[in-house]
Amino acid sequence: MRKLALFGSGSLALLVGAMALAQRDTRAQQAPAPAPPVWMLSPRDSSGLRGPRQPVFFRHDIHAGLNKIPCQYCHYSVAESSEPGLPTTQACMGCHLVIGGTDSSHKAEIKKLREASAQKQPIQWVRVHTLARHAHFPHMRHIKALGPNACQTCHGDVARMAQVFKVNNVNNMGFCITCHLQRKVTRDCSVCHY
Numbered sequence: 125m126r127k128l129a130l131f132g133s134g135s136l137a138l139l140v141g142a143m144a145l146a147q148r149d150t151r152a153q154q155a156p157a158p159a160p161p162v163w164m165l166s167p168r169d170s171s172g173l174r175g176p177r178q179p180v181f182f183r184h185d186i187h188a189g190l191n192k193i194p195c196q197y198c199h200y201s202v203a204e205s206s207e208p209g210l211p212t213t214q215a216c217m218g219c220h221l222v223i224g225g226t227d228s229s230h231k232a233e234i235k236k237l238r239e240a241s242a243q244k245q246p247i248q249w250v251r252v253h254t255l256a257r258h259a260h261f262p263h264m265r266h267i268k269a270l271g272p273n274a275c276q277t278c279h280g281d282v283a284r285m286a287q288v289f290k291v292n293n294v295n296n297m298g299f300c301i302t303c304h305l306q307r308k309v310t311r312d313c314s315v316c317h318y
């Protein structure tokens with residue numbers, strides 16, 4: 125009888141314990157721990173980010189955001205050519221001969237950059253936006269008409285992205301036509317397709 129009573133109160137204690145745990149669980153869900161500041165994000169934590177993973181964890185939020193490096197410093201031909209241009213390894217090294225990174229995991233990314241530069245190997249960046257070959261997009265025409273800060277209209281707020289991802293589906297003709305219609309720009313098939 126005694127044993128049974130003990131067993132009884134024991135399971136009651138377990139039950140109360142479980143209820144307390146369950147309560148703590150819901151409270152934890154109600155007030156999640158504050159996310160760490162974005163620049164503290166380590167390359168090791170990048171698996172949850174949207175967009176393709178790049179060979180070097182290059183951070184637009186750190187370069188264009190925190191350090192305010194202008195888009196056209198790196199995408200140098202965006203106002204003159206269809207292709208915006210991507211910085212060469214040498215252009216990166218203009219700063220990273222000196223700047224080594226803030227912590228060990230970031231230093232490891234800069235080491236990859238320095239090795240690529242020493243071996244004169246370009247970094248094989250993974251394209252985020254790519255149109256089919258039958259469609260043509262001239263960046264310079266858009267930058268001249270919409271201004272140098274128009275990037276955001278199509279690409280979203282890249283300066284706050286730790287890894288670039290697609291905000292607009294550019295592979296959908298409707299995306300182009302909607303704006304061309306609003307701004308009374310040509311919808312002649314042959315300007316975009318050839």
Ligand code: HEC
Pocket residue numbers: 178182184187188193194195196197198199210211249250251252253254275276279282283287288
């Ligand atoms: C320090 C150099 C640098 C600066 C400054 C910079 N970028 Fe980039 N950008 C890169 C590199 C390198 C890549 C390729 C790797 C990647 O996608 O992260 C890239 C990729 C991109 C892409 C994705 C290209 C694709 O494949 O579709 C977009 C869009 C972009 N940048 C927009 C911007 C905008 C907008 C700004 C300014 C707010 C900016 N970049 C500032 C270096 C830079």
Ligand code: HEC
Pocket residue numbers: 180181182183186187191193211212215216217218219220223224225226227230231233234237
């Ligand atoms: C105009 C100068 C400049 C250029 C050009 C530049 N960076 Fe940086 N980069 C910085 C600064 C500033 C930081 C912040 C780290 C610091 O302050 O120690 C940084 C940080 C980084 C980091 C580590 C992040 C961190 O917080 O430690 C990586 C990786 C990196 N850059 C890669 C690149 C690559 C790849 C390119 C070329 C596509 C490039 N950078 C071009 C200035 C530059």
Ligand code: HEC
Pocket residue numbers: 195196199202207208209210251253254255256260261263266267270272273274275276277278279294
């Ligand atoms: C009107 C829409 C629009 C605007 C504005 C725009 N882009 Fe783009 N961007 C695109 C499209 C569409 C592509 C894909 C082009 C292709 O595949 O030929 C692209 C591709 C890119 C790429 C990848 C090119 C490559 O060779 O890897 C970069 C980098 C880029 N844009 C940067 C910028 C920057 C920087 C700005 C602002 C100065 C900007 N874009 C403004 C629509 C836009």
Ligand code: HEC
Pocket residue numbers: 259260261262265266269270277278294299300301303304307309310315316
């Ligand atoms: C946010 C508005 C906007 C979006 C989105 C946009 N465009 Fe445009 N586009 C313009 C404007 C404005 C012009 C006119 C530039 C000028 O007058 O030179 C233009 C001009 C053009 C031209 C040159 C037309 C000519 O007369 O030769 C082409 C080609 C073009 N766009 C293709 C595209 C494609 C392809 C897309 C989608 C991937 C696209 N545009 C998305 C605003 C836009």
Ligand code: HEC
Pocket residue numbers: 254255256259294295296297300301304310311312313314315316317
């Ligand atoms: C402002 C630029 C623009 C104009 C004008 C335009 N298109 Fe497109 N079109 C595009 C883009 C961008 C795509 C998507 C390409 C991709 O898949 O990356 C597309 C896709 C298509 C597709 C689908 C092809 C596929 O891969 O499934 C067809 C068909 C097409 N266009 C026909 C036309 C015809 C016909 C006209 C004239 C009435 C026209 N387009 C005018 C930009 C344009």
